Amino acid sequence: MTAESRRIRLDDRGLEVEALPGETLLEALEREGLRMRRSCRNGVCEICEISLLQGQLQQRYPQRLLDGDPCKPSLALACTSVPLTDISVKIKGLKLPGEVAVKKLNCDIASVEVLNRDVYRVRLHLPATASQAMTFHAGQYLDICLPNGRKASFSIASAPDQGRDVELHIRLMPDSEMSRAVLDYLQQNERVDIEAPKGGCWLDxxxxxxxxxxxxxxxxxxxxxxxxxxxxxxxxxxxxxxxxxxxxxxxxxxxxxxxxxxxxxxxxxxxxxxxxxxxxxxxxxxxxxxxxxxxxxxxxxxxxxxxxxxxxxxxxxxxxxxxxxxxxxxxxxxxxxxxxxxxxxxxx
CATH class of the missing domain: 3.40.50.80 (Nucleotide-binding domain of ferredoxin-NADP reductase (FNR) module)
Structure with missing residues (x-):
């Protein structure tokens, strides 16, 4: 860390990021692979809002000097704010490198087919709209959510490079009422709710x-x-x-x-x-x-x-x-x- 750089402490994450001289808070975060909600870099959209708990920021647009206070945090825009001192901030929805948001989605059941005596290949078609788009890593899993509130977890068998369809391999186990309930539902309905992606064992x-x-x-x-x-x-x-x-x-x-x-x-x-x-x-x-x-x-x-x-x-x-x-x-x-x-x- 140079004498001119500043420490950005992510208070709710227990992490620190270095901001280089003249670098905005958003630039420093993205350089380290962290992601937050943002749309533009001119301070107009006000999506990339952060809470300043300690330290001092110079916000370029709208122009103002901000001082942090843990009891009454100042709100600032990460895209136009440059740390003047070491700072502590809280950022809602901040994603660490590789971290993706878990969503509840309603998917089309594209097909259910038998692979062998007791394993079924299920293909789900994910929603097309941007707000419902799902990003996942190779190796993660999803939960099938039944109407009665019960959930069952299954690995995603398809790679994230393969478009909007996801593939599952589901074994029908004779002693498992849950596996029968899941397969019955998937075979008898056109759509299903899922929660995804989940799991920390994945590969990039x-x-x-x-x-x-x-x-x-x-x-x-x-x-x-x-x-x-x-x-x-x-x-x-x-x-x-x-x-x-x-x-x-x-x-x-x-x-x-x-x-x-x-x-x-x-x-x-x-x-x-x-x-x-x-x-x-x-x-x-x-x-x-x-x-x-x-x-x-x-x-x-x-x-x-x-x-x-x-x-x-x-x-x-x-x-x-x-x-x-x-x-x-x-x-x-x-x-x-x-x-x-x-x-x-x-x-x-």
């Missing part, structure tokens, strides 16, 4: 480090989350090594096997390994047997510059984490939504 092709190796581990319908990530990488021509492991008890549960096989044929950097854990269920299977952790450790002799994205049950994800940590991987190298919704006690 622009953040992939050159030379790093990406490993994807999916169990059962966890393949849907992995599908979104891989298709996003391929759409953006990411050439890093991509290894995909898809595990199931029975080979019949690998319900979309032809797709990852096609990725591997068409892209030299993609390697696909299907794994079946119960040989007695599929005597005709000629592929790998075992568990996902076993298959990955058989193939990888090191974890340097490797990131693993895992989608499946908490038991699978934590078994994979423990197995890889025992062979030198750091916990931070494995990414999964399981860590958020099913955390386990910290190791002693």
């Amino acid at each position: 092709a622009r953040s992939v480090t050159p030379g790093s190796r990406l490993v994807f581990a999916a169990a059962s319908t966890g393949f849907s989350q992995i599908k979104s990530m891989v298709e996003h990488l391929l759409a953006n021509q990411v050439m890093n090594p991509i290894r995909i492991y898809w595990g199931a008890r029975n080979a019949q549960d690998l319900y979309h096997l032809a797709l990852p096989e096609q990725w591997a044929r068409e892209h030299a950097n993609v390697h696909f390994v299907p794994v079946v854990s119960e040989p007695e269920l599929c005597p005709d299977w000629i592929g790998r047997f075992g568990t996902l952790p076993q298959a990955i450790l058989e193939d990888l002799d090191h974890f340097e510059d490797t990131h693993i994205y895992a989608s499946g049950s908490p038991a699978m994800v934590y078994a994979l984490l423990d197995a890889c940590e025992a062979h030198g991987m750091q916990e931070s190298q494995l990414h999964s939504d399981v860590f958020a919704y099913a955390p386990r006690p910290a190791k002693q």
